[in-house]
Amino acid sequence: MSRPRDVPSLVSKAREGDPRSVARLISLVENGDPALPEVAAAMAPYAGRAQVVGLTGAPGVGKSTTTNELVRALRQAGHRVGVLAVDPSSPFTGGAILGDRVRMQEHTADPGVYIRSMSSRGQLGGLSAATPQAVRVLEGAGCDVVLVETVGVGQAEVEIASLADTTLVLLAPGMGDAIQAVKAGVLEIADVFVINKADRPGADNTYRDIQGMLALGERGAGEWRPQVVRAVAVKGEGVDEVVAAIEKHRHWMEANGELRSRRERRAEAEISALALGTLRARMGDLRGGTALADLAARVADGALDPYAAADELLAGLDAGAAR
Amino acid sequence: MSRPRDVPSLVSKAREGDPRSVARLISLVENGDPALPEVAAAMAPYAGRAQVVGLTGAPGVGKSTTTNELVRALRQAGHRVGVLAVDPSSPFTGGAILGDRVRMQEHTADPGVYIRSMSSRGQLGGLSAATPQAVRVLEGAGCDVVLVETVGVGQAEVEIASLADTTLVLLAPGMGDAIQAVKAGVLEIADVFVINKADRPGADNTYRDIQGMLALGERGAGEWRPQVVRAVAVKGEGVDEVVAAIEKHRHWMEANGELRSRRERRAEAEISALALGTLRARMGDLRGGTALADLAARVADGALDPYAAADELLAGLDAGAAR
Numbered sequence: 205m206s207r208p209r210d211v212p213s214l215v216s217k218a219r220e221g222d223p224r225s226v227a228r229l230i231s232l233v234e235n236g237d238p239a240l241p242e243v244a245a246a247m248a249p250y251a252g253r254a255q256v257v258g259l260t261g262a263p264g265v266g267k268s269t270t271t272n273e274l275v276r277a278l279r280q281a282g283h284r285v286g287v288l289a290v291d292p293s294s295p296f297t298g299g300a301i302l303g304d305r306v307r308m309q310e311h312t313a314d315p316g317v318y319i320r321s322m323s324s325r326g327q328l329g330g331l332s333a334a335t336p337q338a339v340r341v342l343e344g345a346g347c348d349v350v351l352v353e354t355v356g357v358g359q360a361e362v363e364i365a366s367l368a369d370t371t372l373v374l375l376a377p378g379m380g381d382a383i384q385a386v387k388a389g390v391l392e393i394a395d396v397f398v399i400n401k402a403d404r405p406g407a408d409n410t411y412r413d414i415q416g417m418l419a420l421g422e423r424g425a426g427e428w429r430p431q432v433v434r435a436v437a438v439k440g441e442g443v444d445e446v447v448a449a450i451e452k453h454r455h456w457m458e459a460n461g462e463l464r465s466r467r468e469r470r471a472e473a474e475i476s477a478l479a480l481g482t483l484r485a486r487m488g489d490l491r492g493g494t495a496l497a498d499l500a501a502r503v504a505d506g507a508l509d510p511y512a513a514a515d516e517l518l519a520g521l522d523a524g525a526a527r
Numbered sequence: 528m529s530r531p532r533d534v535p536s537l538v539s540k541a542r543e544g545d546p547r548s549v550a551r552l553i554s555l556v557e558n559g560d561p562a563l564p565e566v567a568a569a570m571a572p573y574a575g576r577a578q579v580v581g582l583t584g585a586p587g588v589g590k591s592t593t594t595n596e597l598v599r600a601l602r603q604a605g606h607r608v609g610v611l612a613v614d615p616s617s618p619f620t621g622g623a624i625l626g627d628r629v630r631m632q633e634h635t636a637d638p639g640v641y642i643r644s645m646s647s648r649g650q651l652g653g654l655s656a657a658t659p660q661a662v663r664v665l666e667g668a669g670c671d672v673v674l675v676e677t678v679g680v681g682q683a684e685v686e687i688a689s690l691a692d693t694t695l696v697l698l699a700p701g702m703g704d705a706i707q708a709v710k711a712g713v714l715e716i717a718d719v720f721v722i723n724k725a726d727r728p729g730a731d732n733t734y735r736d737i738q739g740m741l742a743l744g745e746r747g748a749g750e751w752r753p754q755v756v757r758a759v760a761v762k763g764e765g766v767d768e769v770v771a772a773i774e775k776h777r778h779w780m781e782a783n784g785e786l787r788s789r790r791e792r793r794a795e796a797e798i799s800a801l802a803l804g805t806l807r808a809r810m811g812d813l814r815g816g817t818a819l820a821d822l823a824a825r826v827a828d829g830a831l832d833p834y835a836a837a838d839e840l841l842a843g844l845d846a847g848a849a850r
Contacts, residue, residue, distance in 0.1 A: 240834065241832070241834040241835070244832035244833060244834045244835075245832045245834075245835065247832070248826070248829050248830070248831060248832035249829045250829065251826065251827065251828075251829040252827065252829065262585050262586065263585065336833070337833070378701060464827065467827040468820070468823045468824055468827045469823070470827075471822075471823035471824075471826035471827045471833065471836070472819055472820065472822075472823040474826070474833045475819060475822055475823060475826065475833050475836045475837050475840060476807065476810065476819065476840075478833055478834060478836075478837035479810060479837040479840045479841050479844075480803055480806065480807060482837065482841060483803065483806050483841070484799065484803060487799065487802060496795055496798060496799065497791070497795065499794075499795075499798055500791045500792070500794035500795040500798060501791055501794075503571070503574065503794035503797070503798065504574065504575065504787065504790040504791045504793075504794045505574075506571050506572045506573065506574040506575065507571070508571060509564070509567035509568045509570070509571035510567060510659070510660070510794065510797045510798050510801055511563065511564040511567045511568075511801060512564070512567075512568065513794075513798045513801075514798050514801035514802040514805065517798060517799075517802045518802050518805060518806070521802075
């Protein structure tokens with residue numbers, strides 16, 4: 205099954221913009237291929253070439269449509285664009301469902317656009333590890349903007365905030381009021397709010413509520429004030445304004461040293477995720493993989509508490525490291 | 528500031544049902560208090576006394592209202608009920624926003640109900656670690672049903688599936704169609720689907736779509752087929768049917784050994800999260816906390832790739848463990 209992995213040749217072709225080589229390198233990253241450290245080492249120098257823009261929001265707000273329109277606008281402005289559509293893996297089957305990628309196909313003939321759906325299965329550290337590495341591949345291929353689209357609210361947004369330079373949070377009228385957005389934790393990670401489907405009833409309320417929430421938040425003099433943009437992505441309305449807000453945010457980050465500090469935080473999160481992934485694998489390997497299961501059975505029986513169990517597990521791990 | 532922590536006395540009062548002692552023990556758990564291992568050890572024997580029911584769904588589907596009505600129905604059926612409302616912590620401030628707990632206050636005078644909002648801040652392992660421990664406190668206090676309500680889709684649901692015996696996924700018409708539910712990963716974690724706001728337009732479509740999706744999934748002869756219940760929680764309609772579905776699922780789990788295996792998996796997840804939390808803290812401590820920051824700066828510069836950086840970090844950790 206496995207095709208030869210001539211990483212130096214793939215990297216050199218990807219650098220020239222060959223889409224098949226780019227796709228192949230991202231596959232190596234996504235599948236946790238043994239060649240991954242070699243790919244990572246080859247791509248390291250291109251880190252930071254692109255502005256990484258995260259798009260997130262609840263299912264149904266129009267993320268895919270908005271991404272599609274942003275690609276169009278960014279291409280018109282002369283950018284080379286990468287798109288990573290991260291659908292959360294199903295926890296039990298590991299499959300990623302790609303329901304609506306069809307609309308993206310208009311861009312697939314454009315050599316200045318790379319579009320890739322990713323799942324985080326099989327990757328040490330999951331999304332946190334695979335996605336930034338795929339971003340680096342796209343940077344190596346010359347992209348100066350990489351859009352990372354994720355589904356969901358909650359944990360996924362914390363992750364996207366740690367991997368993006370600029371985070372767009374999409375809302376839509378009727379998808380829950382502003383307090384729900386706050387409960388989902390989006391208020392503090394959004395650099396730009398996009399009120400999509402702004403031609404629908406309730407859009408003005410959503411806009412006002414978000415502006416009201418932002419007004420409540422204390423913000424220092426030098427801090428970024430999140431932009432709120434109204435859009436109707438299916439009609440292409442408001443998309444230029446979203447692009448302008450993204451650019452404004454980049455200029456602000458560059459002027460304030462924020463770009464550098466976000467990227468250092470991102471690297472920290474990535475390194476931690478990889479190291480924890482390795483440690484997790486080591487824990488699974490303890491005593492042929494039965495150590496954790498044995499401890500769990502004792503906790504389920506009420507014979508042991510989980511803190512004492514974790515201490516036992518770590519003692520086994522330390523004994524392994526000390527040998 | 529800190530009040531005396533006489534854990535044995537708190538535990539003994541909590542066992543007698545004293546709500547203040549229950550609240551105090553959950554606070555110790557939530558805040559990652561130094562007394563936490565002692566609380567955990569004291570509560571270990573009561574593990575597994577309650578059916579843990581997770582409720583999840585996108586913001587706006589009516590989780591709080593449904594929880595409230597379920598508490599009412601479970602109390603009428605003679606159960607002692609605990610409620611943990613887990614609002615995702617804001618990633619940057621650590622605060623939990625509690626917008627709509629007001630509706631729960633009708634139960635606060637009932638000595639057979641414990642209601643608690645939790646945030647996962649400050650806790651090694653976050654939600655994965657604090658919540659099961661709080662469940663154990665409620666089990667020690669005599670609860671035989673514990674409802675755990677979380678906001679969000681995606682990662683939060685994976686977590687709730689790993690900590691609940693029975694997972695309820697709430698949907699509402701107009702919150703996105705069935706394929707969106709699948710994209711959010713809910714199809715495989717739900718034991719019971721509740722189509723809330725079932726008196727609204729589109730409810731029949733949502734119901735049909737979910738049934739259609741479930742019919743598509745391959746399921747073995749002994750496997751649980753998720754129940755789909757229509758409800759209008761604000762009017763109390765369909766709530767008894769939800770309770771019946773929860774009980775049906777418990778009987779099925781008991782008959783199939785699934786209850787035991789879910790609880791062992793839950794204990795595994797909990798132990799892993801605690802052990803990884805400790806390892807994460809150790810990584811942060813390396814060389815006075817600068818090791819990771821130094822490595823991250825080199826990765827951001829393009830001078831080092833993250834895999835090599837993770838290896839360096841782990842080498843430092845192993846050297847520490849070997850000493």
